[in-house]
Amino acid sequence: MRKSKQRDAILQVLQGTDSHPTAEWIFSRVRREIPNISLGTVYRNLNQLADGHLIQRIFDDGHLRFDANLHRHDHFRCIHCQRILDLEVELVGLDEAISDDDRFNATGYSLEVTGVCNECQHETEEI
Amino acid sequence: MRKSKQRDAILQVLQGTDSHPTAEWIFSRVRREIPNISLGTVYRNLNQLADGHLIQRIFDDGHLRFDANLHRHDHFRCIHCQRILDLEVELVGLDEAISDDDRFNATGYSLEVTGVCNECQHETEEI
DNA sequence: TGATTAATAGGAATCATTACTACTTAAACT
DNA sequence: AGTTTAAGTAGTAATGATTCCTATTAATCA
Missing domain, CATH: 3.30.1490.190 (Ferric-uptake regulator, C-terminal dimerisarion domain)
Known part of the structure; x- marks a missing residue:
């Protein structure tokens, strides 16, 4: 996995909240820093980070959310x-x-x- | 809630399985009995039945499934x-x-x- | 520093689910 | 039993979250 400023920004946003956000919410936050980032990039990186066990996926009532808190809870x-x-x-x-x-x-x-x-x-x- | 043969058939299919099926699976089964039933009817009735606590919704990993088993498990x-x-x-x-x-x-x-x-x-x- | 190839932006495509609408039917009311 | 009326239906269009596609950009390494 190469480094990219997009992925770094996404991870940083997620690590800076305990609100278990959706991809859309993360997108709107990362946009403040990288205004032309695309939603697809956010999804792709969130999936990569989750596959690499750097973050967790949460399914609440059918909606996908993410969590940077890795210990079992x-x-x-x-x-x-x-x-x-x-x-x-x-x-x-x-x-x-x-x-x-x-x-x-x-x-x-x-x-x-x-x-x-x-x-x-x-x-x-x-x- | 009026009675309808569509809803009866849907409930019967769901009560006749323990496979926690999706709406699509239930649709394909009910079609054997009512060939021109529409998928929308299946969804509408499953939601009605769930709202009326006659069946349960299950969210597994982002997909919606249904269960006629009502006791807590x-x-x-x-x-x-x-x-x-x-x-x-x-x-x-x-x-x-x-x-x-x-x-x-x-x-x-x-x-x-x-x-x-x-x-x-x-x-x-x-x- | 040039070659290689992962990553990106932007937009199109997908898939499950819901919404819409004209028609049908259960059931309440003569 | 016949009429009324509103819930239910079939068929299809719309929605919304997520993934896929493609030409371009940029990280990494020989």
Whole structure:
């Protein structure tokens, strides 16, 4: 993988946020620095970075998001505003449970908790 | 919700499988019975059924699938063939952990385990 | 410093899903 | 039973996220 200022900028934007952004959001941020970067370049690099395990892909409710946080963690997703928050939960007994299952060979898992975030909770109360 | 033979047929197809199918797969099955049903009708009814909690939506790696199994359960997804298997794992301590988190009000969660299913494991060994 | 080839910009293509519209039909109301 | 009315349908167009294509640019290396 050669170095390119586009990929560097993309990675830097992603590492500078904990908002689990979409490609479109990253595109709009990187554009401030490289105004004529194309959305295709953003997607291509995000996929390359994810394939090279420099970032992670997240699928929340059908939409693709990205995360520069590489250590194993899970997510909460607000069903109103789609905001994603990081979770650190210990899934006691899960490793044994899935290694006992002889239908497959597990390599990973991800937990998505859904609900309403505090901001959205307050909004609905105000109405 | 009025009754329609299209919706009945769709629900029956979904209840008759544990393969967590896509809309397209359900479409191809229902077509055997109602040859001129349209894909839009399948999508509209699947969404209605899901909104009415008669079936569940599943998002596996960005693709929409459906499940007539309504009781809370999780899934294993094979990263080779995309097959989905049902899991019954008890997530010890999870309920307390997420209700202790004061950033949100959780209403549900889903766990997706990934890896290689036995069929795909054997295939790779044969090569 | 020139050759090689990965990477890019810009735009076209793809694919799953949703929206639109004129027609059909379930079912509520005489 | 016949009429009304609004939900449902078929067929097709539109959408939107993502990927693909191609001529050009630029990183790397002999």
